[in-house]
Amino acid sequence: MSRIVIIGGGPGGYEAALVAAQLGADVTLVEAEGPGGACVLTDCVPSKTFIASSEVVTGLRYEERFGIRSSGLSGVTVDAKAVNERVKKLALAQSGDIQTKLIKAGVDVVRGRARLGEDRLGHTHQVLITPEGGETYAVEATTVLLATGATPRVLSSARPDGQRILDWRQVWDLEELPSHLVVIGSGVTGAEFASAYLAMGVKVTLISSRERVMPHEDADAAMAIERVFRERGMTILSQSRGDSVVNTGDGVLVTLSDGRTVEASHALMAVGAIPNTSELGLREYGVDISDGGYVTVDRVSRTNVPGIYAAGDCTGVLPLASVAAMQGRIAIWHAMGEAVAPLRLRTVSANVFTDPELATVGVSQNEVDSGRFPARQVMLPLTGNARAKMAGLQDGFVKLFCRPATGQIVGGVVVSPKASELILPITMAIENNLTVDQLAHTITIYPSLSGSIAEAARQLMQHEIQ
Secondary structure: OOEEEEEOOOHHHHHHHHHHHHOOOEEEEEEOOOOOHHHHHOOHHHHHHHHHHHHHHHOOOOHHHHOOOOOHHHHOOOOHHHHHHHHHHHHHHHHHHHHHHHHHHOOEEEEEEEEEOOOOOOOOEEEEEEEOOOOOEEEEEOEEEEOOOEEEOOEOOEOOOOOOEEEOOOHHHOOOOOOEEEEEOOOHHHHHHHHHHHHOOOEEEEEOOOOOOOOOOOHHHHHHHHHHHHHOOOEEEOOOOEEEEEEOOOOEEEEEOOOOEEEEOEEEEOOOEEEOOOOOOHHHHOOOEOOOOOEOOOOOOEOOOOOEEEOHHHHOOOOOHHHHHHHHHHHHHHHOOOOOOOOOHHHOEEEEOOOOEEEEEEOOHHHHHOOOOOOEEEEEEHHHOHHHHHOOOOOOEEEEEEOOOOOEEEEEEEEEOOHHHHHHHHHHHHHOOOEHHHHHOOOOOOOOOOHHHHHHHHHHHHHHHO
8 A cells, every 4th residue: 555645734735635545545644733734724715715804895885886875985894803713713614624524535634744754765755753742753655745835935124023014824813904004015915915905994005026016917917906906095116125124113114125114003024935845854855956945846746756746835836726736636646656647837727816806827918928929819898798887897807818820719817806717717718728719609698797708709709700
């Protein structure tokens, strides 16, 4: 029987454990925080739960457009303590559900830490497991999967203290909303938190080191969302970098690289993450590590050492829970001799949970504009969509990319409420090599936001005919 040890219980780890157990392996999963790891307990699940609360407030913003008369936003009070208690409660519930599923599948779940032990000749790897409050013991494994995730990056001049200077894992302990929140970092994490706190009525200043927010996302989409942010009252300081943050006792003083200062009640640090690989004994064992500390893997999650695989944020491949889960499954399928297709990042959809949301898949605008990937495209604003008009939506669009000659769909962007749901048909089209003709001939619900996806395909098809 295969003996598999998985270090890390986030999506990359627990999904892999379930696959391994299903295939009859003897599986040990080691996780320090609890099943689901940081993704479920402090990161993805809590942040999206928090965003769900902010969406309730957003729904009251324009109610008079619909003929609804009430006190509107002026009568809304957000109980930060209650919101955060709900966030933590749901995270623990999700973690508990995962633990139940793992135990039912026969996985040995160990609360604790693990690292690689001494190099062994032969076909096994020694793993040293230290359970919480217990003594370290060794396990000989035929396969080891590293799925240890990443931790918020800390600047020496702006160290989170859990009171005024916060990272995204500390905001859940606030008992009151900030009166003025400075978000340092305008990537996906920074933009999501800035959007959610703004919706809850908090004064937000977003510090962006680039010309626009979310510089690595589709430019049209990022600019549309930045425009919404500004219209709703967010202050965005572009081409600025936070040099230091000081807790002044009753607030924070943020000093920018150009000498300007910003005073606020709290600061949220969203300046990236670093992989949790330094205490796994990898270099000593001969596992290749990049300069940034990421575990080097191929498209089936193998490291350079036979029998040792890695998945998730510790690999730096793509920091998405969905990708981590698939990397973990692929690793186990490959290790146990199952048929497996290598990871295809072209078919991975990603979403930014701002308001509105931003979803992307496949070929990007940058690749098309640079000539690296020839494609025809169309961008269709949602303002002409009947369902969008009924919902009072004034921002958003659908963008499709297809191959010039064949019309095969190769990429898409959606900016809309629930873009995370609307991106699915485009993802399925790319996964199954569908053309704009095929998508255009698909009957959609009327009225529906998804109708704009088929309409975009029809416009590309007409373009093709011309």
